[in-house]
Amino acid sequence: MAVMTMIEALRDAMDVMLARDPRVLVFGEDVGYFGGVFRCTAGLQEKFGEERVFDTPISESAIVGVAIGMAAHGRKPCVEVQFADYMYPAYDQITQEAARIRHRSNGQFTCPLVIRMPTGGGIYGGQTHSQSPEALFTHVAGLKTVMPSNPHDAKGLLIASIEDPDPVIFLEPKRLYNGPFYGDHSGKSLSWSSHERGDVPDGYYKTELGKAxxxxxxxxxxxxxxxxxxxxxxxxxxxxxxxxxxxxxxxxxxxxxxxxxxxxxxxxxxxxxxxxxxxxxxxxxxxxxxxxxxxxxxxxxxxxxxxxxxxxxxxxxxxxxxxxxxxxxxxxxxxxx
CATH class of the missing domain: 3.40.50.920 (Rossmann fold)
Known part of the structure; x- marks a missing residue:
């Protein structure tokens, strides 16, 4: 067991799967050299190289579109949309392509794709960095939608999502990244929870999708x-x-x-x-x-x-x-x- 924040647990999940499966790729805006705006991917490019963990142009539609093609071709992309609010340019790709590949190809192709999105408010991010769009995905047949609430489940659910043969929307509550955060509308932080870190098993394990x-x-x-x-x-x-x-x-x-x-x-x-x-x-x-x-x-x-x-x-x-x-x-x- 290790004691981790949710950010550390998510990074550990990607680390485990990059090492375990050469088909896994991690990419998105600033996820490579910089390690992501929330540092979820920090150190992964240095460890696994620029061909496995890399930065992309600022184009969510391009990120998701390329990932769908890679997934249909047998790779396992785990991509990051920097904020869930930014996913709208890619919504067409997600709903019209990723969600439908298995059915429109009569099972000849699958789309083992994970789209990670920081979601929700609580970090004083304003209107375009704080939305909770989960219902836009649960309405779409062919997608799976996941949202962890603690570091243990964050790692286990992300590993299960990467191994799933179908596209998974993986929503990460920003307010829990470093532990439950208290605040108020004045913009002043009140306190961090004393339970900001959690026990996370070492190495590989999965938390079953579809199980509360x-x-x-x-x-x-x-x-x-x-x-x-x-x-x-x-x-x-x-x-x-x-x-x-x-x-x-x-x-x-x-x-x-x-x-x-x-x-x-x-x-x-x-x-x-x-x-x-x-x-x-x-x-x-x-x-x-x-x-x-x-x-x-x-x-x-x-x-x-x-x-x-x-x-x-x-x-x-x-x-x-x-x-x-x-x-x-x-x-x-x-x-x-």
Whole structure:
């Protein structure tokens, strides 16, 4: 075991797979010599050479388009889009090409491609560096969408994604890169969590895609969350003392509906938490799935705690985020029914 931040765990995953499989390539804007804007790829070019880890022009469409061609030809690209907000020029390549290759070729070609994207807010990055676009990918058949919440899962999920034969959108919560970060809308940092590093096994291991993790067992209410919101939900439960079961989805697509169903059937209540905007957010899909699978077990309406339906409000960033206080109000509401 080693103790790592999420950044270190992600770098370790790429290190392991570059050494293990000569088909693996890492590339994107500034990921080579500089080691990435968040330093996730620091040292990898020096270790594996410029043919395996390299910089690209500032063109997300080109990065993803080249990666799709490489993947169809048998390589395993793990590419970085510097911020999830920058992926829109490549969205056509992702949805019209990568997601469809297996089906349009009748299985003759696959697309073993990973697209890493730092996502979400919490670093005072403003409107074009803070978006949470996961629902734009979970809507697309042929893509898998993953978001870790801790260093152990970050490494295991990234290794599993690199080995997957289909394209995986790998969303990395920036606010968790160096540990859960507290702040406020004044722009002043309040504190870093004392749990900023986690135990990460040495060498090769995988965390199964499509399998959720029960972070905390409970009997009164189920909280479904992913990414940064797992940490926030756990803080809310700790503050209230409610006997809540907290589930980290980890993989949004494929979704572990069986773990969700088992939990909600036990608790009879459900709260969904995500950072993205409310309307057409991934929480809407979760509500539908829980309602269809667990209707006769529900004892209260499903509550949703999420971002505002507004362009990302930089000046009110910490009010926009679902914080422990908003989750605590939802807990009280569902338990009063």
């Amino acid at each position: 993790r029960v972070c905390r067992a409970g009997a009164d209410v189920t909280i479904l969350a992913y990414g940064t919101m797992v940490f926030v939900a756990e803080q809310a439960v700790q503050n209230t003392g409610v006997d809540a079961e907290v589930i980290d989805l980890r993989s949004l697509l494929p979704l572990d509906l069986e773990t969700i169903k088992t939990s909600v059937e036990k608790t009879g209540r459900c709260i969904i938490v995500h950072e993205a905007t409310r309307t057409s957010g991934f929480g809407a899909e979760l509500i539908s799935e829980v309602q269809e699978a667990c209707f006769w077990h529900l004892e209260a309406p499903i509550e949703r705690v999420c971002g505002w339906d507004a362009p990302y409000p930089h000046a009110q960033e910490w009010d926009y985020f679902p914080g422990p206080d908003r989750i605590e109000r939802a807990l009280r509401k569902v338990l009063e029914v």
